[in-house]
Amino acid sequence: MSEDRVLLRSPELREQLLGHLIVLADAEYQRQMLLERELTSEIDDDCWDDFAVHLIYFELAFDFVYDDTNLIKNPEGAIGVFLKDDREVQLVMAVIDAIERVFTAVGIEAADREYISCPEWQGVLKTAADALKVMNGDRA
Template identity: 40%
Template sequence: MNHITYPEMRQELIEYLQGLADPQYQRRVWVDQLLEDGVQHDEFDYAVHFLFDDTALASDPHSTIGWILKDASEADTVTAVVASIEAVFAKHGTKLSDAEYIELPEWHSVVATAATAVACIAAQ
């Protein structure tokens, strides 16, 4: 499928995934608040809200094919990212600071699954 109904939401997803895949960005922007060009504010919570609250990407990513995602492989990579975030929340809760989350051993899975998702989604 080549047509996406909401290309701006797809771009927003890619940007959130890029942030989740980049530990240096997380430290620099989320924790140290050293904002980059065009970024007024960013934090882990923004990616969580986009995935879990603002879209069906966390609950049913396959339903977003044609809307935000192009195919099942993209949906599967988003599923992996969501699962890694949910594993962090299940073990450590949802009240930690960004600085605390990115230091957790389980955070490495979030970074890795997000990097895989970026490679899949941004490449198409």
């Protein structure tokens, strides 16, 4: 084990966050999921409405950031829990700020296509990729 490894109290939360960042950093995956949703919704739209509201954003923002972790109110409190240091806090908060800019641009009730098509979404892709690169460094 290297000296820079940090033991976290909730490594499972870190894994969950990394999974969200992978999705948020991958424009091709997002387009594919949107296409699958649109094709499936032609067959059974009610099924998607029940459980797939804003697949790309809301799982991260509302479940993880607001409900599961309280990250939005106390980001520094995540250090030692599922984030290693202040640098990781800053990177994750940059992703959240980028998502908030998307919300400002298109609203909070927009369709997924509107989110990933707006120019501000490029900021989400970039900040998520930046965070993922740093946070995944310990897996190399």
